[in-house]
Amino acid sequence: xxxxxxxxxxxxxxxxxxxxxxxxxxxxxxxxxxxxxxxxxxxxxxxxxxxxxxxxxxxxxxxxxxxxxxxxxxxxxxxxxxxxxxxxxxxxxxxxxxxxxxxxxxxxxxxxxxxxxxxxxxxxxxxxxxxxxxxxxxxxxxxxxxxxxxxxxxxxxxxxx
Numbered sequence: 001x002x003x004x005x006x007x008x009x010x011x012x013x014x015x016x017x018x019x020x021x022x023x024x025x026x027x028x029x030x031x032x033x034x035x036x037x038x039x040x041x042x043x044x045x046x047x048x049x050x051x052x053x054x055x056x057x058x059x060x061x062x063x064x065x066x067x068x069x070x071x072x073x074x075x076x077x078x079x080x081x082x083x084x085x086x087x088x089x090x091x092x093x094x095x096x097x098x099x100x101x102x103x104x105x106x107x108x109x110x111x112x113x114x115x116x117x118x119x120x121x122x123x124x125x126x127x128x129x130x131x132x133x134x135x136x137x138x139x140x141x142x143x144x145x146x147x148x149x150x151x152x153x154x155x156x157x158x159x160x161x
Contacts, residue, residue, distance in 0.1 A: 002053050004033075006079040006155050007063075009048040010040060012071040020069055021048060028062050030054050034087070034130075034152030045073060049154050078157050085155035088125065089133040090115070094144035095122040103143060110136050121146060129153075 011017045018037060025032050033051045040047040054062075059077065066075045095103050100122065107114055107124055110132065116123035126136045130153060137148065 002055055004051065004053050004079065005059055005077055006083065006085060006153065007050045007052065007059075008074075008076045008078050008155070009050065009066060009072060010042075010074040011046050011048060012073065013039075013044055013046045014071050017046075017069075017071045018048070021050075021066065021072070024065050024069065025050070025052065025062065028058060028065070030058065030062060034150075036152045036154045038154070049078075049152075051153050076157075078155055082158040083155050084158055085129055085153045086127055087130055087133050087153045088127050088151040089136065090147075090149045091124045091126070091137060091140055091145060092116075092121055092147040093124065093140050094120060094146060096120055099143065103140075106136075106139050110139075112136060 009021060011021070018035075022032060022035065030052045033053065035048060035050050037046055037048045052059075063075050063077070066072050093103070103122060103124075104114065110126055110128075112124050112126035114122050115125045124136070124140065126133055133150060137145065
């Protein structure tokens, strides 16, 4: 049965590591829904957080194959335990001054923020889980989304794990 997995991979901060990791997913038939990469708590190491969909067996095979890559230090299926996952979305909409109070009501409800105001546009920043970002996008569609950028999910397990 296919389900969504969030995998954290600790890797050496080296050129080509992202390409090798993403290539492995492609060869195994896993689609990467989102991928984020950034510094970790250890100098010289980066943390990749990948959201993908598949079955348990294929995920197990991917984890084993990841460990065969020379720059992979640790692989954790963080979706198997309680976790915190967040994504950032920037949404530019058409917003004449007359409709801005209406838009600001939506922004406040989502605890989002207006980060730029132009003569006929607003850029809204929203942070939360993917469902929250999706809901915000749906509510802003009637105003005309001119541009949309999402970071992808970053996540970690709750507690002492």
